[in-house]
Amino acid sequence: MAVASAVAHRPSRLTRKRTRQAVLIWCFLAPSLAIFLLYRIIPLLWNVVLSFSYWSPLRAMRWAGLDQYEDMVHDDVFWQSLWNTLIFIASAPVAIVIALGLALLVSSEIRGRDVYRTIIFISYPLMTVAVAIIWRWLFDERVGLINYVARSLHLVDQPIQFLNSFVWALPSVIVANIWQMLGFYMIVLLTGLQNIPPNLYEAAAIDGANAWRRFRRITLPLLKPSLFLCVVIGMLNSFTSFDLVYVMTGGGPGRATELLVTYIYKLGFSQTRFDYASAVTIVFFLLLVSIAWMANRLSGGEAGAVERD
């Protein structure tokens, strides 16, 4: 009896193996988790604490309750920045549609398609600051190429002050952002297109489906994972387009191109209002989580899930 009981309590070989595997997995994960904890979770929690406090590098922390959030409700700049951020995010689908068109073009049997692919992709690896400087020059009213061409073609009498105009500034920055991201979207979509089995198109053509129907019934549904990836990355990129806006317009004129991310920076580092900046950051974070959650739901709720054998 005693021997049988001891055998029953002794961990089986399978259990020991699993324990060893688990330890090994945790050992491998530990450095990444430590970094994630140190640079993501702790700052996030610190942000939450700060958002309920009065604090600056020069002053001791005091409890503020909901004061910072109350301030936000009355802060016109916050609402303007939020609105601009949403417009900026909404521009991601426009870029994806253009990229899809380009991907379809460069996946067809046209001459020199590899050259076109390279030309379109080349904007993506450029540093965002470089992109911002290039576009600032292109939009410049005195020496900018766009105004030069427009005036040479007699399309306008006076140069358009793209980045200095309340009307044109945000669209101009969005154009620069789209241009930079276009190459990335195109490559992702091109990979998706190349993974669609050609026999599906052949079968559809034999059945008499025209190009539009083939696109709608075959290409779009099978491209859904690639499109979803583009949408999520496009949104995340829009949320964090700090350098592009900061270099091109600095958030101006007025607040015409102020995004939440540029506003947070200014609150923290220009106005030394780290406490209020933290509260805006928390709202910003919640917005980001909500949009990512919605996107995940729309894609079927399985984004990021690990496939098991």
Next chain:
Amino acid sequence: MKRRTVLQAGLAGAATLAMPHVSRAQTRKLSYLTWNIADQEQLFKEEFADFRKANPGVEIEWLDKKGTELPAFYQTQLAAGTPPDVVDLQGAIWVEYAANGALLDLTPYLKKEPEVAKLYNADYLASWQYQGKNYMLPFYIAKTLLYYNKTLFKEAGLSGPPQSFDELLGDAQKMAKGEKTGFLTLNFDWLYWPLFKMNGVELLTPDMKKAAFNTPEAAAVLERLAKATDGGAINKISWTGRWVEPNGAFAGNTVGMLHAHSSSYFFVKGQGSWINESTLGVTQAPGYWATPTNHGFGISKNTKNPDLAWAFIKHVTSTQWATRFSQSRKLLTGNVAADRAGLESLRKDDPLGAQVLQTQLEHTDKFTGNWPLPFDAQLKDAFYPEIQNAVLGRKTAKVALTDAERAVNRVLSRNI
């Protein structure tokens, strides 16, 4: 092993471990943070060597940060509790640090050594006072002035620079034709404020507790600025550009007047091949009002070597080194003798440049836009976007001023 050998080995080990501490105690270290002046490395090295001669064993750790990087960098250092011993601060941001106890009050040092204060231009030195205490010594100084394009003035039939706000707008309108515009101003750090001040507009009440600018007079000024901007008399870059854009536009020889600080001259001259004594004029803005935009040296309150830091800032702002700095950088330092020598040599090399710098020493009793407020950055950020809204035609002057008043009063109530 003998007990004595063990003891000797132990003592030798302890001595070896203690050595760095002993040598650290003998080496006094000063950290020195400057703002966008890395080009003066050679001069600084000479200054440091000279300082070390008088203060043996002192190690100077110099770090320079670019214009946009320094405030964030310095704040991070403050948050970490490791600010530099000596810091170069520009504009009004020093007030915030002084008011919140980050900077050392230099008044006792200045009282103890009255000959030091006498070295500097009294008006510039006074611009670093907060609540009667002096927190900075001048590193280099500048204030706004009016540059005018003599060729465009002549073409428009104008005999000389404007003497009033009315003349300024009138002259600007006369020069506005096609691509040409009449007037351009820098707008950061309240550099545009003399335009309001020359019309008697005040930003705040005398006790600095309420906004004072929402008046019919201010609305009239703003309306006129908006109208002039819309009509091309004022170049729109005035309200949207930062530094390079407005200065670059003036260098393009299509703008009649530039309201900017003395630093603009060297940039404009570098870009504008048309610039010489017969084509560019320099004068004070109407009413002689000007906004200072200075760099000064402060000492961190938690420095371990306050006396050494004081000796160091006295050294780098001394007549000998300020003169060298003035001559190599072609600027004014606030050190009276150094600036006299700097101007003297500049008169030979660049007479027009000397005229520009000369304006910086005149009417220094008429500074404006330099309110000693610890929350100046917040105030600027609350006020200026509404001014932009008005001058660029997005809001009427009255609505913009009302909105600005609300925003400014919110900042004041939050901070007072």
